[in-house]
Amino acid sequence: METKLSYKSKEVIISPERPFTIIGERINPTRRKKLAETMAQGDFSIALEDARKQIEAGAHVLDVNAGIPGADEPALLRGAVQAVMEFAQTPLCIDTASPEALKAALEVYPGKALINSTTAEESMMQRVFPLARQFGAAVIGVITDENGVPPTPERRLAVAGKLIQRAGDYGIPPEDIVIDCLALTVGADHNAGRITLDSVALVRDELGVNLSLGASNVSFGLPDRKIINVAYLALAIARGLTVAITDPTVPEIQTTLLACDLLIGRDEYAMRWIKAFRKRTVAAPAQ
Amino acid sequence: METKLSYKSKEVIISPERPFTIIGERINPTRRKKLAETMAQGDFSIALEDARKQIEAGAHVLDVNAGIPGADEPALLRGAVQAVMEFAQTPLCIDTASPEALKAALEVYPGKALINSTTAEESMMQRVFPLARQFGAAVIGVITDENGVPPTPERRLAVAGKLIQRAGDYGIPPEDIVIDCLALTVGADHNAGRITLDSVALVRDELGVNLSLGASNVSFGLPDRKIINVAYLALAIARGLTVAITDPTVPEIQTTLLACDLLIGRDEYAMRWIKAFRKRTVAAPAQ
Numbered sequence: 001m002e003t004k005l006s007y008k009s010k011e012v013i014i015s016p017e018r019p020f021t022i023i024g025e026r027i028n029p030t031r032r033k034k035l036a037e038t039m040a041q042g043d044f045s046i047a048l049e050d051a052r053k054q055i056e057a058g059a060h061v062l063d064v065n066a067g068i069p070g071a072d073e074p075a076l077l078r079g080a081v082q083a084v085m086e087f088a089q090t091p092l093c094i095d096t097a098s099p100e101a102l103k104a105a106l107e108v109y110p111g112k113a114l115i116n117s118t119t120a121e122e123s124m125m126q127r128v129f130p131l132a133r134q135f136g137a138a139v140i141g142v143i144t145d146e147n148g149v150p151p152t153p154e155r156r157l158a159v160a161g162k163l164i165q166r167a168g169d170y171g172i173p174p175e176d177i178v179i180d181c182l183a184l185t186v187g188a189d190h191n192a193g194r195i196t197l198d199s200v201a202l203v204r205d206e207l208g209v210n211l212s213l214g215a216s217n218v219s220f221g222l223p224d225r226k227i228i229n230v231a232y233l234a235l236a237i238a239r240g241l242t243v244a245i246t247d248p249t250v251p252e253i254q255t256t257l258l259a260c261d262l263l264i265g266r267d268e269y270a271m272r273w274i275k276a277f278r279k280r281t282v283a284a285p286a287q
Numbered sequence: 288m289e290t291k292l293s294y295k296s297k298e299v300i301i302s303p304e305r306p307f308t309i310i311g312e313r314i315n316p317t318r319r320k321k322l323a324e325t326m327a328q329g330d331f332s333i334a335l336e337d338a339r340k341q342i343e344a345g346a347h348v349l350d351v352n353a354g355i356p357g358a359d360e361p362a363l364l365r366g367a368v369q370a371v372m373e374f375a376q377t378p379l380c381i382d383t384a385s386p387e388a389l390k391a392a393l394e395v396y397p398g399k400a401l402i403n404s405t406t407a408e409e410s411m412m413q414r415v416f417p418l419a420r421q422f423g424a425a426v427i428g429v430i431t432d433e434n435g436v437p438p439t440p441e442r443r444l445a446v447a448g449k450l451i452q453r454a455g456d457y458g459i460p461p462e463d464i465v466i467d468c469l470a471l472t473v474g475a476d477h478n479a480g481r482i483t484l485d486s487v488a489l490v491r492d493e494l495g496v497n498l499s500l501g502a503s504n505v506s507f508g509l510p511d512r513k514i515i516n517v518a519y520l521a522l523a524i525a526r527g528l529t530v531a532i533t534d535p536t537v538p539e540i541q542t543t544l545l546a547c548d549l550l551i552g553r554d555e556y557a558m559r560w561i562k563a564f565r566k567r568t569v570a571a572p573a574q
Contacts (some may be wrong), residue, residue, distance in 0.1 A: 186549055186552075186557060191552040193550035193551060194551045195552075222560060224567075228549065228560075235551065238521070238523075238525030239525050256518050259518035260522060262473055263518060263519050264481045264484065265482075268477045277510040
């Protein structure tokens, strides 16, 4: 299935048949004090620098989050989206828990955005899906509902099915729903990683939709998190993950995602691998 | 399915339900001039140092190869096996293309060794399987036959089936055959990696046997091979790989294999991950 995103005439297609889609996660003031401070004052210079670096590092889509406690989120998110749009010709992923902020951002966005995100909670779907329909956006549907995160792959599949069905009720087709199977930390439950991987494979086999993951929760509370997160991306890609919200400016993430594309047949003549290698080699002495 | 290997009373079990099995590949004089020179003179000091380092780095089994052009391979392999056995209480993987050398090594080995390897070529199976039966060894069966490496997962499955069936004719049970789905280089064919991964998954689903891979061919001819090889291990583990012949002294390989165990539920309370982290942290200043 193909999930098409766009910004003006620029299109990005998420699909198992294409290179893995990278959504750059850095424009997010959570736990980034300086970014939060500057954004709160309407200064998007750090955010734009993040945009530049992430696109340079291979991001196909940029996530934009403006959730700063005490700030006017609708105005701020709209401002951040406008600033990033002026700078980068890249589809955006609008990242907010506030329907008002979501609407404010979608109103100024010329194209098909990705909404990050809705859960399968009825109250949430009732707020997000109408906006997605109105503005023609795709939506990340996170596999959790009124009962929390289902403990088994089969029950996560059922929640994924509910997300797609309810989206359909609002006129949103299955290809516009990207399912996030939600990786919980293996530090708390050593089966958490496996259950999510099995859920990814099951949802892919049964529903055929695109699958996303925020791959950093899985390592929460453990040492050397980067190694765990990178390995988890590869494991999930092997089971059917087609897109991730991640930080491509981290060299290990960038190279691992390129290697995975190469190894599952999405890099003809290894051209992207070799090109990126040359770029790394040229860039290295200057660092 | 469980493949049991042993050395005297020490047992190693290869199984999808257990931590990934690492066969240390370093005791192999191919392309290692100094190791070849010393081994050829009956000096196994470098080989034993390789044994020590690999066990320290997490190897469960040690591969021993003594293929040195011009040398008396049966005597040399037997000598190498004896030297390693005196040093390490670890099951061995006897790595040779010579049935005479294989026999010479198996004769002195007290336990259940792993033979590396036979193909599905009739002439090869007729030499290797009787020795495996006679000495009670398990065998790596490489998916290639008189017609070469099959181009599709379905045909690789058929060759795997032939290996298991012919082994059965010699009284060797399926659990004593470890199938190697053979990774060809993605530099020559960008679908090579994917075909092998799909073969791994298909053989696992249809035959349920343990699966091995030499993960370094896949990157032949390409730059930054280590990144590719490590990513390939993770991808293959996600599809069902249970054992690899690899070099655990390479930090990225060691940590990725530990991370994969953690992420697919084979590391309860993340104890092995945390223990290895502590060891790295303590070891680092001295390096």
